[in-house]
Amino acid sequence: MHKDKPSKTARKVALNIVTLGAKPETAKVLPAGIVDSTAELLVASGAVGETGVRWSRSPRMVSVYEAFDWMMPGQFEAFAYRKAFCEEQVRDGIAAGATQVLVLGAGYDTLGWRLAAKFADVHFFEIDHPATARLKAKGIEAMGSQRNLHLISEDLGERGLVDVLEVDESWDRHARTVIVAEGLVMYLPEAAVQDLFVQCAAIIGAESRIAFSYIPTAEDGRPDAGRYTGLVLWILKAGGEPWLWSIRPEELGSFLQRCGWASSPELKVSMEKRGVELYAVAIKSR
Template sequence: MNNNLASWTAHYVSLTRAAHQVLDGLPKIIDDHIVVGLTIGSSVSEISEKAEEFQSPIKNLARSLFILRSRFAEDKLKDSVERGIKHYVMLGAGLETFAYRQPQWAEQIKIIELDHPASQKLKRECLAGHQIDVPNNVTFCCVDFEKTTLDGALNNVNMDHHAPTFFSWLGVTQYLSAEAFYDMLKAFLRFPKGSAVVFSFVLVDELLDGLNLEAAQFFARKVAENGEPWLMRFTPSRLQEQLYQLGFAKVEHLRPQDIEQLYLAGRSDQLTAPIFEQFMYIEV
């Protein structure tokens, strides 16, 4: 990624999440009044005018992915807060809106948004343009994940480094080199026992078929064209094995069938569990 340019994916994810609020049925996977109109093309009228385009099979699948991975992370965060975690670090926060629609249970925690400088600049401009205040419990921290360690980035943040911390790492791992990916996992392990991470990962083509293979190939091309190529893809069983070998105490793979049962049962819209990108929850 060019640090002088805001992330194309950050804008695309935000736009797609806004489409969920406008086009999909009730109940919403995430109720997010902040995201609608936050960025170019995401107003109710703009989305409604392109409703047919947003509801193509690949875009329905992408919308499902972006909404579901955030919902899973927020559910796990709530569980973690209930057991005493006080810090929430969002790695590659993009235009994620959790901090600006935070529920009452989150007001007691410190929320730290880490991202590339240009993407963070875009976010601040979007928030200011819509007169959305930054809550007192939110801190921004600029970072290049390929050049700066997690420890180094967080050293610039006022937080208790001896307290368990919850991390979300969504839509990031596919853009990292193998070295940067495993260095980040090792950095998580240096945090106190009870720290936890939710992250997403893209499967290798060999495990995909049909629409999910088509979607993976489409987005791989699209992000590469926008200067953000995918570098890492995974086999879930092998990844789970590696996480245990590294020393994580708990590893949970949220499978597509788990998503269907937890979040999609009984829905009448076109949202469906993604296969090409999946989610892990790990604990130190």
């Protein structure tokens, strides 16, 4: 990605969420409060103007997204399911005793801001690339900062997660934690993904979990974006945020094991494909 420019894909996901709120079927799937808070954040951060957000909230915009859905069928609606999946994992984790939540590559996601107000005893951390984190911080400040919401501006390609969190006085490496890596790992090279999972496991307490989305690998070895994979990969690359990592679902278990994580039968692991992505959750190996 362009180091000095805010993430375009993060902005796109956030605008999609706002528009999904204008479609009754997906409005029901989205976590409560996400549409209004995302719309507010986009404007308050300066990432999108008021007119752009107003347009995104209109049912006409739903038709526009649906008209373009041929390129990655189902991906527009999939963002609603992805947000619902991640929030469910966070809420389940907190109900099971987690006292920390870490959202990696958070973009304009509002989970931390919304839930920090509800769970005063849980510390929420977000990390994003400085160019995007700067805008996010501006927006959150305007919407109301919270004592238990910690926004960290860091390029995880340049500095390891352990190094970043170790010096953070609010971070407790022994606490049960829920980590969310939504729409992130496909943008990192294989070695960085492996390193990220290893570092995640090294900086959290027992019984912690990680929820993430990923792109499956196609027969030809490329990330599988469906029928128009070549076009999709080209557009992403031309936009400066190419997909670099994917994995075959049947190889995910052993990959996670090598990184210090295990799939857990008690936790919901969705092998169902929504749009072009799959969702997964793993717990820290003993």
